[in-house]
Structure formats: structure tokens, C-alpha cells
């Protein structure tokens with residue numbers, strides 16, 4: 053058991069490290085850097101006569117003239133030792149502050165989406181497996197296909213349109229106007245939950261459709277296993293034996309699926325937040341990539357990716373708790 | 382003194398598949414006596430498992446009991462006897478669940494997959510005990526340990542907390558037997574309980590089952606291909622072919638005076654029973670597809686003794702004596718044959 057956890061933990065740390073490497077490398081990939089962006093902005097706004105060593109000076113000031121490896125090392129060291137994510141050239145403050153302002157909302161949305169996906173996919177998946185080939189089963193399959201096929205941004209636009217037209221307000225942003233600057237209170241929280249509904253549904257739909265199919269297929273497999281006959285031959289009621297045996301067995305892949313659903317949730321959240329104008333990390337990452345505000349972009353991407361890796365780790369732990377074969381080997 | 386426990390008559394079970402109706406069981410008549418062993422034999426696919434599952438109403442989808450009676454005599458606590466028709470019971474209802482596990486229990490063909498690998502051995506046994514008796518968890522655990530000990534498991538108090546994936550096939554089958562016996566059923570169905578095991582383990586499990594039957598006095602329906610095993614344990618034998626019982630009788634009679642050509646062929650195909658090696662002969666031909674059943678007697682395409690009527694007339698059950706009956710035109714008297722033939726011609 054402990055060995056299993058230790059092994060998974062090592063994988064996790066290793067993966068996060070690889071992610072940090074890739075993130076840093078990718079951020080550097082586009083031609084030029086932040087200095088190029090400023091200079092071209094300055095030239096565009098009419099400042100023709102910049103001093104010849106202007107670029108050089110700024111690069112030295114921010115350490116951008118050092119070799120990549122050194123920059124990477126300093127960046128990672130600062131994160132691990134001081135919890136510092138570098139400096140935002142655009143906002144002119146710590147990158148950490150900008151990221152921290154936005155990330156919790158991202159997590160809230162992703163977290164609620166996972167809960168939403170589970171809460172919807174589990175019962176529907178079970179129902180459509182138990183009632184295989186019933187009208188309800190066909191209906192679920194059909195709606196599931198639509199849910200998988202419609203891109204989330206399109207879905208977002210449609211829902212926005214309807215909320216505007218029929219609920220008489222655009223479900224944009226995370227708070228109603230009166231709560232936007234108000235201090236936290238129960239009402240503000242409820243207002244937030246109300247606004248989270250639409251993004252969570254949009255982000256969760258594709259995942260839900262996928263997970264319903266997974267659950268249905270798994271359970272159909274399990275329902276025909278001999279141990280189900282055994283349970284039935286003991287005299288257990290259909291309902292009791294369903295939850296206790298086949299569902300329990302079918303849950304394994306269901307839980308591991310959550311690991312791979314997280315990245316697509318995060319990606320979905322980025323897109324949907326841009327469309328719905330939510331103050332999550334999505335728009336920030338998007339803008340920082342446009343302006344080459346590298347430390348903000350790198351920090352946000354690193355944290356988000358790490359969260360998905362940690363999510364996978366948690367699903368591994370859940371798996372060990374659920375399945376003795378995992379635990380005892 | 383014999384006393385019928387389960388009387389099955391004209392049991393028909395069909396599977397309604399997309400490709401058509403599979404008539405897996407097409408008129409089975411059987412009697413299982415209280416405390417006796419009935420062996421059900423027949424080639425693979427003839428419907429032994431499906432028929433025996435019907436006795437507990439655990440036929441898989443899309444199978445359905447389409448006709449027949451399964452009269453089960455249940456003794457209540459005050460000694461009176463009631464007769465219930467299992468065929469009429471709702472497979473999901475409460476009454477049949479009171480029979481399953483408590484009156485009739487079953488050991489399946491595949492010990493490796495018949496236990497849930499995610500639940501401990503103890504959990505799976507005590508669950509059944511607690512379902513049918515009024516016991517506390519501790520009492521249930523104590524009787525589970527006793528039962529495990531009874532089936533010859535060393536250190537049962539440790540094994541009870543094990544998961545089945547750590548056990549060998551033989552051990553798992555012992556656990557299955559302990560579970561099936563834990564509520565002291567009046568009838569135990571064992572569907573090829575030793576097929577998946579190695580030869581030594583097979584013998585041990587077989588001995589164990591005989592011993593348990595001797596001690597607990599339950600009726601045993603033992604399904605097998607192995608006529609050697611039948612010779613060893615059976616009181617009565619029923620031979621099944623394509624969903625029908627073609628011959629049944631007490632073991633001595635069936636082995637010494639087999640009447641149905643199929644039974645005779647089966648006996649000739651078994652090394653232990655055929656007297657000399659050169660007498661050994663496999664049954665010719667293939668088992669027909671359940672979609673394309675032969676007309677008349679189902680066995681006639683493979684039968685060495687067939688005559689002109691066999692492909693037209695369905696043989697009825699002929700009682701040769703009190704303990705022996707056969708479904709074959711050879712044993713129907715001339716009068717019955719002609720009336721059957723006329724019925725077939727008009728029908």
C-alpha cells in the first residue's frame with residue numbers, strides 16, 4: 053500500500069518537473085520576447101528615437117540576456133525556495149499576485165465541474181446500463197452524442213443567448229453587479245454559485261457524456277459476470293446486489309477516467325472563460341501569451357498543469373482505497 | 382423410501398435473441414428426491430446450466446421460462462409441507478429470494494470469477510448468513526469460520542479476511558461450497574463444480590461434496606460431462622440432449638441397461654466404462670444448432686438405430702418401469718407409435 057503511494061507520488065513529482073521544463077521551453081518558443089513587444093509598441097506609439105542600447109538595458113534589468121538554462125534554474129529555484137513566480141512586465145507587480153487572484157476561481161469551476169460530471173454521469177450511466185435498449189437508454193445515448201459533438205464555446209454562446217433572452221440578464225461574469233465589489237457574504241456566495249451554473253454545465257457536458265458512456269459500457273460488462281449470478285443466488289435483492297457488486301466493480305475505470313478528464317476540463321475552462329468573460333486564469337493566460345508576459349504565463353500554466361497531475365494522484369489514491377487488488381499488490 | 386423434493390414437468394426456456402428464438406430447454410421432466418443425488422449429463426450446450434438456473438429463477442437475459450411447472454416442497458418450521466411452483470415466481474420478487482440461498486443454493490462452473498474479487502471471503506459468506514438468519518455480525522462470522530473449517534480450509538479465521546484473488550481455484554471452490562452450504566439448504570445445485578480444476582483437486586472437491594451431503598442430508602443436483610463421476614456419486618441419472626431429457630432412471634439401471642441410443646453412445650464413448658479400448662467410439666455427427674432443430678426425434682440424424690418414423694414423429698416419454706423412462710420410438714408400443722404418427726400427419 054505505502055509502496056504504491058510512494059511510487060505514485062514519485063511519478064507525480066517527476067511529471068510536474070517535466071511539465072515545468074516543457075512550460076518554460078514553450079513560453080520561449082515564439083520569436084522575440086517581452087522586450088520586443090515593448091519596443092514595437094513604443095515605435096507604434098511614435099517614439100522613434102530610442103537609445104541604441106535600450107533593448108539591451110531592459111534585457112539586463114530583467115535577466116533576459118542570460119542563457120535559457122540559467123533563466124530556467126532561477127525561475128524554478130525562486131518558485132521552490134521562495135514561492136515566487138517572477139515579475140509581470142505588463143501589470144508591473146509579482147506574477148504570483150496576478151495568478152493567485154485568478155486561479156481560485158479556475159479551481160472552483162473545475163472542481164464543481166468534476167462534481168457535476170460525477171453526480172450526473174454515475175446515476176445516468178447505471179440507469180442506461182440496467183435498462184439497456186430501453187427508450188430511456190437510447191435517449192441518453194443520443195443526447196450524449198450531441199453533448200460530445202458540440203464544441204463548448206458554441207454551447208456557451210447558445211446558453212448565453214438564452215439566458216439573456218429568457219432570464220432577462222446576461223449570465224456573464226461571476227457576480228451580479230451589486231456583489232461585484234461587495235465583501236464576502238452568504239448572499240455573495242449564493243450569487244457566485246448561481247453564476248457558476250452555466251460555465252459548469254458548459255464545461256462539464258462533454259465530460260459527462262463521455263463518462264456516461266464509460267460507465268454504461270463498464271457496467272454492462274460487469275452485469276454478466278458470474279459473481280453477479282452468485283450474489284443473486286444468495287437471495288440479495290436486485291437493487292442491493294447492483295450497488296454492492298457490479299457497480300462497485302465498474303467504478304474502477306470510472307475513477308481513473310477522472311484523471312484524464314481534468315486536463316480537458318482545464319482546457320474547456322480556459323475557452324469558456326474567454327467567451328463568458330469570467331475572471332479566471334483563462335483570459336490572463338491568453339493575454340500574457342499574446343504580450344509575452346512570460347512569468348505570468350509560465351506560472352499559471354505550471355500551476356494548472358500541476359493541479360491536473362495532483363488530481364490524477366488523488367484518483368490513484370481513491371483507486372487504492374476502492375480496489376483491494378491495487379492496494380495489496 | 383423416496384420423497385420428491387422438486388418435480389419439474391415440461392419446462393421450456395427460450396432465449397429471445399435478435400437472431401431468433403433459441404429453444405435452449407424444450408420440455409424437461411425431472412424429479413429430485415429429498416436427500417438424494419441426481420446427476421444431469423449431456424454434451425456441451427444441451428441446456429444443463431440453463432435448466433438448473435431456472436430452478437432458482439436466475440436465467441440470464443434474454444432467456445425466459447415460457448412454460449412448465451417446478452413444484453418445490455418446502456417444509457415450514459412447524460413440520461407442515463407446502464408445495465410452491467417456482468416457475469410462477471417473479472424472478473425479482475421477495476418469495477423467490479427467500480428460496481435462493483436458504484432452500485436452494487448453487488455452486489457455479491467458474492470458481493475464478495464466481496466470487497467478487499473486491500470483497501473479502503468473510504464478507505461474502507456472512508452476507509448470505511445474515512440475509513437468511515437472525516444473527517449478529519459476530520455470530521455470522523463465527524458460523525462462517527465453522528463452515529470454512531468444515532470444507533477443509535486451513536486456518537479459516539485468517540482466510541476469512543482474505544480477498545479471493547489471493548486464493549487458488551481449489552480454495553475458491555471450497556469457499557463457494559462453504560458459502561452455498563452456510564444456510565443449510567435442502568437442495569444444492571452444483572454446475573460442473575470441478576471442471577475448471579486440476580485432477581487432484583477435482584477428486585478432493587468431489588469427496589468433500591459427498592461427505593457434506595452425507596452429513597447435511599441435502600438433495601444434490603450434480604451437473605457434469607464426466608460419466609466416471611456419475612458412476613461414483615449418482616443415485617439417479619438424467620441424460621439430456623438438445624434441451625430434453627431423453628432418458629432417466631436410477632444409476633444402476635441407466636449404466637447397466639441404457640435404453641436410449643444416445644445414452645448407449647455416451648457410455649461407449651467413455652474410456653472408464655467401455656470395457657475395452659477398441660470398443661471406444663465417439664458419437665458421430667455434431668450437435669445441431671439450436672436454431673435448426675431436427676424434426677421428429679432430435680437425435681435421429683446421429684442415431685445408428687433410426688428407422689422410417691424417426692424424422693417425423695416426436696417420441697413421447699415412455700415409462701419402462703417405475704424408475705426408468707426413455708424418449709425413443711423404439712420403446713413406444715406399436716399402437717402409440719401409429720397414433721403419434723397420425724397426430725404428426727394431421728398436425
Ligand SMILES: Nc1ncnc2c1ncn2[C@@H]1O[C@H](COP(=O)(O)OP(=O)(O)OP(=O)(O)O)[C@@H](O)[C@H]1O
Nearest residue numbers: 396403405424425426427428429430431442443671
Ligand atoms: N444468453 C444466451 N443467449 C442466447 N442463447 C443462450 C444464452 N445462454 C444460453 N444459451 C443457449 O442455451 C443453450 C444451452 O446452454 P447451457 O449453458 O445450458 O449449456 P450446458 O449444457 O450447460 O453446456 P456446458 O456443458 O458447456 O456448460 C446453448 O445452446 C446456448 O445457445
Ligand SMILES: [Mg+2]
Nearest residue numbers: 429430490572
Ligand atoms: Mg453449463
